[in-house]
Amino acid sequence: MASPKFTELTTLACIFFIFLVPFAAAGLALMNVGLGRSRSAGHMMMASLCALAVAAISFFVIGFAWQGAIGEPAYALILSGKSWNWIAAQPFFFRRLFFDGSEMPLTALLQMFSVGLAAIIPLGSGADRWRLRAICLSTAILAALTYPLFAHWVWSGGWLAQLGVNYGIGRGFLDAGGASTIQVVGGLTALAITWILGPRRGKYSADGMAPAIPGHNSVFVLFGCILALVGWIGLNSAGAILFTGAAPSSAALIGINTMLAASASALTAAFITKVRFGKPDASLTSNGWVGGLVASSASCAFLSPAEALVIGSIAGTAITFSIEWLELRLEVDDPGGAISVHAVGGIWGLLALGMFGEFQRPVLNVAGDNVAGSINGIASGQWLAQLIGVATLLGFVLPLTYMVNLILNRFYAYRVSVEGERQGMDLHELGAGAYPEFMTHTDEFFPR
C-alpha cells in the first residue's frame, strides 16, 4: 500500500516541527551534565553525542526495517481470527525509503531523532559510573531492537494501534508525542541500567543513610529545561500530525497544552519542595518541568488547556515523591531522575489520555481505518487501550531491556572500576577533565 501523500503545507509544517526535536536532546543532555558530578561532566556530554550517533546509525541499518510505517508491509500473526501485526517487513538500510513527497521519509526522520532522544534518557541514571563503550553497546540494542519493535506496535499500525479496529477497544492505543515509545522505553531502560550498575560508591552507607550527592551545575539543568521545551513542542506537534492525523493548525493547541503541563508540573514541584524543605529545590523543579513535558506528550492533541493543567499538576506531584521514594526506599541511585521523570511521567500521561482524552475528529491510527464511537475517552473504552499499552511496557519492554543489558554486561562490564569512579569519568575514560582550571575539593570524593 502506498503511503498517503501530504499537502505541501502539512509537509512543511512537519519538517519545521521535526527540526525542533534535537533541541529536546540538547536539553536532556545539558540536564544530565548538570545533575552529575563535575569530574564526569565532559564524559556525560561525550556520551550523549555518541548515543545520538550510535542510535542514528543503528536505526538506519536495522531499526527502521523493523519499525516501518503505517500501511507498509509487515508480518502478522492470526489469533482468534484477527490479525496481530507485530513487526515490519522493510529491508535494512532504508532501501525502500523513497523521497517522493509521501509521509514515510518524514516518519523516518522523526524516528531517527526520537530514537536518539530515547537513548539519552538512561545516561542520566548511569551518571558517574557507566562506561562509554558500554553506553554505545546498550544504545545500539535500544535503537535496533527495543525501540523499533515497540514503536511499530504503536506508530506503524501494529497490534496495539489495531486494538480499536480489531477488538473495539477505544481507538486503539494512542500516543501522539512519544510518551510510550520514547519516554517510557527510555525510562524503563534507565531502570534496568540502574539495577545492573548498582549505586555510586558512597551513596548508601551501612548506617542506613543515603546522603544527597548534589548536581554540579544548576544553570545547565535549568537552561536544559528551556531547550527541552522547544524540542518537545516540535516533537508533540510532529508526532500528532504524522501518527494521529492532526491538522497543522492544531499545533497551537498542542503548544499551549505542552507549555501548560510543563508549567503546572514545575510549579507543583517547586511548591511541594518549598513546603517540605523550606526552599524550592532547583533540581526537583527542573525534573518536574520535564516530567510535565513528558506527561503532555501522549495526549497533547486530545485535551483542553485546563485538562493539561491538571495532568501537569499531578505529574509534578507524582514525580517529586517518586524521586524520593526510589532513592530512599527502593535504593535506586538515579542521579538524573530519569526513571521518575520519563517512566513515571510517561505512564501517567498515557493513562491520563484514557481518562481525559476527547476525540472531536477521526484519529488516524491504522491505515484506512478510523474508529468511530464516543467522543469521551472513558466512555469509548480508551482507558483500557491505554492500560494494555502500559502493561506491554512493563511486561514486555522492561524484562526485554533488562535481560539484554544483563547479558551484554556479562561480556563487557558496564560499570567503571573503583579507581575510575574515584578519579572521575572524565580523567579515567577521556584523559582530560571538563573544567581543567577548577580546583577539585576533597568533599567531591567519597570517603576512602
Added chain:
Amino acid sequence: MKAVGLLMLPAGWLLVLAAIVLFPSPALRGAFALAGFAVEVLGLGLTFRSHLIPREEKS
C-alpha cells in the same frame, strides 16, 4: 526473588493479552486486564525488593 519478579512481569502481560482475546464483554475484559496489570505491579515490587542493597555491601 529476582527471577520470580522478572517472570511475573511477562506473566501479567500474557494475562492482559488473554483478556483481549478471550472476553468479548467490555466489563469482563476490563476486569481481567486489571488483574493481569496487578500481577505485573506485584512482579515489579518483587524485582525492586530483590535489588535492595545488602547491608554488608553498603559502604
